Amino acid sequence: MTIGVLGGGQLGRMIALAGYPLGLRFLFVDPSEDPCAGRVAPVVKQHYMDAQGVQERLRQLQVVTYEFENVDADSPWLAGDVDVYPPVEALRVTQDRLLEKRCFRELGIETPTFTPVDSxxxxxxxxxxIGLPCVLKTRRFGYDGKGQSVIRTVDDAAEIEIHAACILESFVQFDRELSIIAVRGKNGETAFYPLVENEHRNGILYKSISPSPNVSKSVQSLAEDYARRVMEKLDYVGVLAIEFFQYGERLLANEMAPRVHNSGHFSIEGSDTSQFENHLRAITGLPLGSTGERGLSCMINLVGSIPDIDKVLAIPGAHLHLYDKEPRPGRKVGHITVVSDSRETLELTVSQVEALVG
Ligand SMILES: Nc1ncnc2c1ncn2[C@@H]1O[C@H](COP(=O)(O)OP(=O)(O)O)[C@@H](O)[C@H]1O
Ligand SMILES: [Mg+2]
Incomplete structure (x- = not known):
């Protein structure tokens, strides 16, 4: 079975790496020069809206998925006779912060207060x-904190020039940021990973701890309930990630991604079945795998540079993943996951890793 994947970045690369043991094949579509999934599977170098040759290619594919939610929902790759999972409607909603937040609200899921702003x-x-402080975000194409400005004073706001449709949100004084990775199969079966605690630096995910320490059963069930509502509403198939701000026992949904997610990378070593394998199981109609923990995990992103590989690999229990990408400031080039059976060992090993990552 060959799966078409729109987007050839590290998420696609890890999807392919998880699919080979299941006997799956992949074809990536990516307009960029040297996408890193291209080192592990063939790539069609083509803009997502270019219809040239797409129908013939689709005949070789059994299912189409995407690892990048800014693919235009009207792309010819999504309009053939081949099944597309997650459904195109999920792509439409999640690629626009306004539709996404309205979707949460319609489903009774709390969010920061928001309003559209176009001028x-x-x-x-x-x-x-909305009140001060607040955050202005472009409705589309933002990632890793790009396209956002925090407004603390009326003077801050006066300096802003709006060039694209935006959403203005209240700035949440959250206790911490959590995310849930959920998966739904073609038959409606669902599975959930434990809530992950995320630390961002400069708007980019730096570190994820799974399971997040001190999460009550009721907060975990609330997150699962929210994810289930979204997945049922969108007739969802595949992995879905929702990012939350935790405030006491409340969870405010910040955003969601209709794909495997950076905060789920821990699952490669830390779970019985990785998010990548479960995404593939879901979209190919196979039974979902256990999301049970293999221990306490921590994932640290490598952003902008690669540490001394010899030193990383000398740390017992450190698992290195490099994406074969040229290091550039702010660019995710790999990650390291540590899995331990005690909090003490986890913290000790993570501090050894962090000393190298800097
Ligand atoms: N309304 C908000 N209140 C407080 N912090 C926010 C808010 N929105 C975003 N942030 C911070 O900025 C980070 C990136 O914003 P997010 O909306 O998740 O966009 P991105 O698509 O860039 O990940 C969040 O993880 C959080 O740390
Ligand atoms: Mg985010």
Missing amino acids: DSELQGSLSR
């Missing part, structure tokens, strides 16, 4: 409604 004059008017 400088609308921004002035919306400030009093």
Whole structure:
């Protein structure tokens, strides 16, 4: 069976690596010069809206998925006779922060207060409604904190020029950030990983701990319930990630991704079945695998540079994943996961890793 994957970054690469033991084959589509999934599977170098040759290619595929949610929902790759999972509607909703937040609200899922803002004059008017501090985000194409400005004063707002449709949100004084990785099969079967605690640096995920320490049963069930509501509403098949701000026993949904997610990378070594394998199981109609923990995990992203590999690999229990990408400031080039059976060993090993990562 050959699976078409739109987007050839590290998420696609790890999807393929998880699919080979299941006997699956992959074909990536990516317009960029040298996508890192291209080292492990063939790539069609083509813009997602270019229809040239797409119908013939689709005939070789059994299912199409995506690892990048900014693929245009009208792409010809998503409009053939081949099944697309997660469904295109999930792509439409999640690629627009306004539709995404409205979807959460319709399902009774709490979010920060928000309002659409399309012009400088609308921004002035919306400030009093949302209150200070607040965050202005472009509705589309933002990632790793890009396309966002925190507004702390009226003067901050006066300096902003709006060039794209935006959403203005209240700035949440959260206790911490958590995310849930959920998966739903074609038959409606669902499975959930434990809530992960995420630490961001400069808007980019730096570290994820799974399971997140001190999560009550009721907060875990709330997250699962929220994810289930979204997946049922969207008739979802595949892995879905939702990012939350935790505030006491409340979870405010920040955003969701209709794909495997950086905060789920721990699952390669830390879970019975990785998020990548479970995504593939779901979209190919196979039974979902156990999301049970193999221990306490911590994942640290390698952003902008690669540490001394010899030293990383000399740390017992450190698992190195390099994406074969040229290091550049702010670019994710790999990650390291540590899995331990005690909190003490985990913390000790993670501090050894962090000393190298800097
Ligand atoms: N409303 C908010 N209140 C407080 N912090 C926020 C808010 N929105 C975003 N952030 C911070 O910025 C990070 C990135 O924002 P996010 O909306 O997740 O966009 P991205 O697509 O770039 O990940 C969040 O993980 C969080 O740390
Ligand atoms: Mg985010």
